[in-house]
Amino acid sequence: MEEIIIPSEYMVQEEGTSDGTQIKYFYKDKWYKVDRYGGEGEVEELTSQLLQVCGLPEKEYVSYDQILINGEKGCVSDNFLQEGESFITFYRLYHNIYGKDLAAVTSKMDYDDAIEYVLAFVKKETGLDIKKYLANTLLLDSIILNEDRHFNNLGVVFDGVKYHEAPIFDNGKSLFVGNGKYNPDKSIADNKKNAFAKAFGGSFKLNESYLKEYQTFEADKEKIIDELSLSEGVDGPRTRLYRLLCD
Numbered sequence: 001m002e003e004i005i006i007p008s009e010y011m012v013q014e015e016g017t018s019d020g021t022q023i024k025y026f027y028k029d030k031w032y033k034v035d036r037y038g039g040e041g042e043v044e045e046l047t048s049q050l051l052q053v054c055g056l057p058e059k060e061y062v063s064y065d066q067i068l069i070n071g072e073k074g075c076v077s078d079n080f081l082q083e084g085e086s087f088i089t090f091y092r093l094y095h096n097i098y099g100k101d102l103a104a105v106t107s108k109m110d111y112d113d114a115i116e117y118v119l120a121f122v123k124k125e126t127g128l129d130i131k132k133y134l135a136n137t138l139l140l141d142s143i144i145l146n147e148d149r150h151f152n153n154l155g156v157v158f159d160g161v162k163y164h165e166a167p168i169f170d171n172g173k174s175l176f177v178g179n180g181k182y183n184p185d186k187s188i189a190d191n192k193k194n195a196f197a198k199a200f201g202g203s204f205k206l207n208e209s210y211l212k213e214y215q216t217f218e219a220d221k222e223k224i225i226d227e228l229s230l231s232e233g234v235d236g237p238r239t240r241l242y243r244l245l246c247d
Contacts, residue, residue, distance in 0.1 A: 029078070064076065094151070106118065134211055136214075141208070144174040188246075
């Protein structure tokens with residue numbers, strides 16, 4: 001695995017995450033993230049490969065590669081922003097306009113009402129119809145069981161004149177990485193009972209099914225297994241993905 005040494009002055013402090021602090025660096029126009037739980041970098045790379053197999057256009061997701069960062073496992077990705085562009089999370093966009101926490105507002109709604117509320121809010125403030133963006137994101141999350149898709153991991157890009165959807169990114173806390181209740185000795189079906197979605201309802205399946213008609217990639221399970229050479233083996237992200245696809 002490739003290793004890079006990054007001086008400490010390039011470390012970036014990010015606020016507003018739902019899951020504590022992860023060491024991140026912005027160095028030579030690339031983002032570097034150090035594993036917090038162990039396995040996030042592997043999951044990010046595997047998810048990038050999965051989306052490539054599924055045929056999602058490269059511009060619609062961030063591609064990650066595993067790497068050693070100052071001797072620790074992690075991953076690297078290109079900066080998806082062009083010069084003059086800003087990334088604005090749904091959380092920040094809502095807070096800037098209404099002074100409230102979007103998650104706190106939507107938590108009082110049913111999952112379908114929450115999705116419709118966010119669709120309407122983003123449409124009103126940015127002019128964007130994000131049905132496809134959300135549909136593809138929620139489909140991916142239902143495949144890999146992403147437990148960290150909060151409103152700071154969803155957003156738009158503003159170039160100073162107009163908005164466009166951000167690519168799908170930050171998939172590391174998936175495939176049970178960081179899930180303290182995961183037990184490799186139990187069946188995948190039993191473990192799935194302890195994996196919960198965020199942002200909208202706690203059910204990955206319900207979230208994904210609501211916008212199903214707007215999905216633009218198809219998760220062909222046999223194709224994913226074949227092209228990624230997934231199989232039963234020592235417990236880890238690749239084996240967990242295989243078990244989820246076979247479930």
